[in-house]
Amino acid sequence: MIVMGIDFGTTQSKMAVMDEFGRAKPIRNAEGDEITPTVVAFENGETPIVGIEAYRLALSQPEHTRMDFKLKLGADEVLYTTKSGKKHTATTLSSLVLAKLKCDAESALGESIHAVVLTCPANFQDHQRQALLDAAKLAGLEVRRLVPEPSAAAMAYGLQRSDQTFFVFDLGGGTFDATVARIQGAKLDVLGTSGLPNVGGRNFDQILMEHLLHEFKGKAGFAPDRSQDLAFFEDARERTEQAKVTLATREKTTVTLGARGKYASIEVTRDTFLRLTASLVEQAASTCNDLLQLVGLSWSRIDKLLFVGGGSRAVGVKEAMEKASGQRVSQDIDPIRAVAFGAAIQGAIEAGGFVLDGRAIPAPKLHLTDVTAYAIGCMVDDVHLGFSNAVIVPRHSRVPSRLTKTFKLKEPQQTHAEIVLLQGNEGDPADQCLRLGQMELSDLPAEPTMPPRIEVTLDFDKNGICSAFGKDTLSGKSTQMRIDYSKGLVGVHR
């Protein structure tokens, strides 16, 4: 069965499949493009349109267009309600995009597609990964494996290369991921990963747009507001992004904005852009330095610095990273296609090879071992707030993995134990950790000598999704974790 790769991007999605020569190739959509804007518009407030046409409609009908919803996966928020009352969340909007990609790939390849390898940001949380898997299922796709985006790019680079340690700097439209990996023979090991969920190309756009709005107000004498001038903001968003792209190759550019019949031409220089976006670039650079420290390496031990993602093309990023690392950015990888290519490679591996168009597509010889992006642990019985996290799975543990730790109960006569799962570092106070869920054990035998007896096991599957099991070794009672997504982001509370 064919397994293709999908890079579901915040701003644009890409597809790829392996060919008979063992190389990944892009799959074009129905419009003939390699990239499909991750945008959904509702024609007449009802009928969904996905991709470039939806992107164009954002200008004339912003109120019926949705974008950037990838970053809202995992939240139940209703993002759009159709005229007939159908409510859309990030999951259903994503499923509409994935369904178009499936349909377009089937036309392009002349075969039915039921299975894919999907990618997601390395720092995606458990509930965000789950929501993406749900979106794929709604689109009629079985996800053979969810691969972190920088790991997929590492696969695209690592295939047919040997024995080196490299750094993937992945600045996309919505997120920033940094990953250190090592290739030895056919073994590709991710050594560590880190990221910033809110630093991507769109944040560069936002900062530049704020500057342009300020200048517009100075020239036009008023500040447009979203309730009256929604179309102005859509137009400004597009012109701002275009200015950012122009500044990657030119010293200056002029942006013309108009609202309520008043127009203003605003000149933006590279220097202004660099000044405005310096803190974003600094955040990314220091995330890279911290990651290297965490994995015990220095820049001098890195053989290649790879740039991935369209955001990495913004002026100032390459220069800043070359200065920070003392390395030249490698040109050995296509920053826009690499993630989809890696997904396609993993797809052929998952399928064990397949036949496409009468040709045998071999399974590439590459084995990816990934690691967890976070430390996960728990506290047993949070009678007192301020209890701290006891790490069970340290950050950068290999996936899949299964680890167990045994805990004491708090009181000798205790017959009930509450196990709260937390994402955070060893010893972090519970209220500074992300609460992942809780499980309970009740009717336990009291034990005055209080031996360690509550066994908590965490199981990370190949997609980085965690399940938890709790067991009282005295009575043999056991329980499984219920993930309480709605509480996931608000810390521990009773």
Ligand SMILES: Nc1ncnc2c1ncn2[C@@H]1O[C@H](COP(=O)(O)OP(=O)(O)OP(=O)(O)O)[C@@H](O)[C@H]1O
């Ligand atoms: N020449 C350029 N200069 C600056 N930015 C650019 C350039 N070309 C593309 N971009 C930016 O790259 C981003 C899109 O890149 P990419 O396709 O890698 O992101 P994505 O996959 O949609 O997002 P993510 O991976 O974060 O989910 C956009 O923000 C776009 O403005």
Ligand SMILES: [Mg+2]
């Ligand atoms: Mg991307």
